[in-house]
Amino acid sequence: MSDAALSSALDLGSVQLRNRVALAPMAGLTDVPFRTMAWRFGAGHMVSEMVASKLELWNTQKSQLRRIAVAGGAPMAVQMAGNDPGVMAETARRLSGEGAALIDINFGCPAKKVCRRAAGSALLADLERITAIVEAVVSAVAVPVTVKTRTGLDIDDEYGVDAAVAAEQAGATMVVIHGRSRACRFVGPVRFKPVANATQRLKIPLLVNGDITDKQTATVAVTQTAADGVMIGRGAIGQPWLFQVLTGGEMPSVRERLCVMGEHLQHMHQFYGLQQGVRIARKHIQAYLQTLGVAQLIPQFMSLDTAFEQLTWLNALTECRIKSLQQQALATPQMAANSAYR
Ligand SMILES: Cc1cc2nc3c(=O)[nH]c(=O)nc-3n(C[C@H](O)[C@H](O)[C@H](O)COP(=O)(O)O)c2cc1C
Incomplete structure (x- = not known):
């Protein structure tokens, strides 16, 4: 995908991403200050650090700080995790009431804290629950609902691809796939084949994620998966100007x-x-x-x-x-x- 293709807008219904280079949610890192810098340098989409769907945590300082919007017109996209469709729907309603323009559901987090509660990537093999959660959230809000997931539970399964398809059928508007399994966490090479399989099976847009740090890695990821865009996490830390460079701008001096x-x-x-x-x-x-x-x-x-x-x-x-x-x-x-x- 050329600079021009990555810099073209992506229509998600009531939200239009200004380009196809997104900043990944990273708890403890992609806070308001970092997202402010990423937006200034042209990130097309930014998702908040994950908020728990447990309503009793709604008023904690951590949860409140994570729900603050970035100034300057960036559409507020909030990520949530959880396993109870009813509670997630209520959280989504509250988030949208506070101004969230897009709700993202995390089906990829391998963290013990999240998986112990059967949320994040722990749900990957439970397509019925994934369907129930996405359906409940989609019916609760009028804004686009997206999901972020991984390739699967283990290196050789594609539960994440099935989950993406189930999410699409349940009404999701876009999918992000990190090209590693839950077992791989953040280690080992990113696998593009399952992501390419997902692109083929989906009609909604897909962003590919994992180890993208520059133009070359972005081009390889998109070429090998036919994804509609890229999402960048660790590669943007300490260099928010990467969004400018990947969308055809110059490297700042x-x-x-x-x-x-x-x-x-x-x-x-x-x-x-x-x-x-x-x-x-x-x-x-x-x-x-x-x-x-x-x-x-x-x-x-x-x-x-x-x-x-x-x-x-x-x-x-x-x-x-x-x-x-x-x-x-x-x-x-x-x-x-x-x-x-x-
Ligand atoms: C410190 C850290 C925190 C993360 N927190 C989240 C999170 O809250 N929600 C989520 O969906 N992914 C989270 N991730 C995963 C990233 O969004 C991304 O999928 C992963 O880092 C792979 O992309 P990268 O190689 O571009 O970093 C986190 C990753 C890191 C390193």
Whole structure:
């Protein structure tokens, strides 16, 4: 699939995705600050971190923070997990009442905490329950309902493909498949064959997910599966500009990327407050330092204890990097001409 194809819109009824490069839901990572950055760089679709469908957890701080919308017009897509069709329908109703423009159901999570409650990927072999859940949620809300799943329970079954088909028949509008089984969790190669089988059997759009980190891996995933688009998780951490690059835009200059890291840091401090913000920031800034090629500085950043120290450190790094880039550019005229060193 070319840049142009990935950058074309995808119609899901009452919601139109502005392109086909989506940010995957990742609990503890794809919060409002991260989704704000991803949206700014052109992500076509973003799903909130998973919220439990248990209504008694509705008012916990964690659940409330996960249901906050990103400013700037991004359609609010909320993911939920659970196993009781009635409770899930009620949760979906509440979410849609709060402004969710799309509801995503998680049938892929391998986490023990989720599977112990027979939710997430634990449901994959239970097509009747999957059908009942999707039907109940679809009838409860007027917004599109999507599902996210894996290839199956084990490497050699395709329960996830059957689940995707069952979800389509029950009224789902789009499916995302992570090309690994529940048993594989996040390890081993992504398998495209089952995803391709799902694309063939489905009429609704399918996004392929798993180990997509750049143009090449996106092209391979789409070519091998005939998927309608891609969903990216870990590959976007520390480089939200990936969405811009995959939809035909330019790679931002080093100066711009440094500024993006600083901007993201401030969003985290503001959103979580200074104490929690400092902890959350460590996960993200270490990823930025890696993608910016200065991983050796990670221990220094991790040792900083306050928001002020983090901000001051990052400002100093940015100034120092920009100065050194300018010096290099002066020393080598061809570098000055290279937009990456602006
Ligand atoms: C830390 C972490 C948290 C995740 N949380 C969720 C989640 O809440 N819901 C979900 O459907 N998938 C979740 N996933 C799975 C991702 O959405 C995605 O399917 C998986 O990471 C494979 O894609 P990637 O190789 O692009 O990261 C999570 C993954 C990670 C690494």
